[in-house]
Amino acid sequence: MELALSLGDTPKPFSLLEKSQKILGKDLGFCMGMAVGKSDAENNSRCKETTGLFSADDDQRRSDSSSDLPVQLDLLPFSPVHRSHPSSHKFPFPWLTEKLGGDGVEGNMRRGGDEGHDQEGASLSSPNSAVSSFQMDFCHVLRSGKRDFEQITSAGHEAADRGTCSRGSDEEENGMLARKKLRLSKEQSAFLEESFKEHNTLNPKQKLALAKQLNLRPRQVEVWFQNRRARTKLKQTEVDCEYLKKCCETLTEENRRLQKELQELRALKASQPFYMQLPATTLTMCPSCERVATTTTTTTTTSSAAINNPSKLFSLSPPHQPASN
DNA sequence: AACAACTTACCTCTTACGTCA
């Protein structure tokens, strides 16, 4: 048996962002000051983010669907986004042309630009990491002072919303502070959740738009979706596991019952071979309740077959319940 | 056309932080 995870059906365009004003109550805008103190590369990427210099070509190429499972956790009302060919430039979100400021978007599109988070990521969390390990160690060192830092970055996510606190290397580059864990606000979480219901994957434009709407960095939106998919998958796996456990129990019970039945029939055959010469109608006795079944079979070959496979004599439905004591 | 190098998006595993009982 194969475990499969079904995350939904067909892609839908975001209708959500159109509702965003209602949900969030206001336009959060987009902080332009986040690049202060960043590396050049990051500044550049941010510049691209804010000016619409990104690629729209890497959209939904992933598909995690398939579900033959009888039990499916309904975590996703909608479906997985099937990632199309990156060069297909499909973009089903007309609202974005407005949101992202129309004119320059298509014109400035460049391959591989994404929203710049990769460059950002490269600059912020370099894998070759003297910096990274330093980041972690520095984190520990600074933990003692973290309360103060929390006060400094009060309102939790606000600082991170401005793109300066959730990544340690930002501060390291400034030789300042360790990373502060971001906590998304309820509104942000709810909004992301709604978005996830619409699409469990994001193309770069969707990511950018969401980030802009929520005043988060695209990388944060991306990470949130990754983690959200992981949680969905985990939950579905738990459900699948439960289902398989039940299946296993049922089959074990059925097997036990059939084994018992077979044993009884074999014992019957051994002790009273005489019966084997009689028409099968006299042999079709339920071993549980000893009730005689009414079959019209009259050949001994059938009877022998029945001994070898009792399920031919008695249906697979549970045996008659013996009269209670 | 075939290939290697590179890019991108995603997944999985892990770490670290925040919250709560």
Added chain:
DNA sequence: TCTGACGTAAGAGGTAAGTTG
């Protein structure tokens, strides 16, 4: 106040697929 469990944001490494020269 301390502590452990838990949820989750984010980092790291790996993979698959697409692009480019």
